[in-house]
Amino acid sequence: MTTSTIRTSVVPFVLDARGTGVAQHLSAEGDAGHEFDTDAYPAFGGKDEAPSPLFYALGALTSCNQVTAALVAKDLGITLGEFIFRIQGDLDTAVLVNGDEGNSNFDKVAVAATVQTDADQATFETFVSEVERRCPVTQLFVRSGLEFVNEWTNAELTR
Incomplete structure (x- = not known):
């Protein structure tokens, strides 16, 4: 198979993320537009306002x-x-x-x-x-x- 061959079984999973400090807001690409947040425990520099x-x-x-x-x-x-x-x-x-x-x-x-x-x-x-x-x-x-x-x-x- 050459690199130009498209495999129909491959599904791309794409996230866009933006953040400051250790916290991020992430958006999943696609029609549903799922969004979620991450943060960290204070010991790791976060505020623990979202899951790690x-x-x-x-x-x-x-x-x-x-x-x-x-x-x-x-x-x-x-x-x-x-x-x-x-x-x-x-x-x-x-x-x-x-x-x-x-x-x-x-x-x-x-x-x-x-x-x-x-x-x-x-x-x-x-x-x-x-x-x-x-x-x-x-x-x-x-x-x-x-x-x-x-x-x-x-x-x-x-x-």
Whole structure:
């Protein structure tokens, strides 16, 4: 494939951002015109008037997993119900705040997900594996080299 070939499967995600200090206002390009704000804790120079970009990164992980799960479930013929996520990212701030040598990434991110499904255990294990493989945000974390823990529980589907 040459660089001039247009792949119809590629969707651009574009944000415009403007800010002062450590706070930003961001606008997603597109018809819906979604907007959101970021800030930081006072220890990082912010006023804590909006979520930290790190919370958005972790929130992107939960929501992208859920979107990907819906796509995978459709492929596997699984019915899904409610999702419950708890995600923890452990960040050593020495590089970010003090300028120490090292990597400013999270040291560890742990995903605990409970999802209601009608899948048997073998199908659920395939489902979880495929969600991890196909989720773009999960792959950003996994490929960054941090310790990534991904534990999913299959809960009984209530109708």
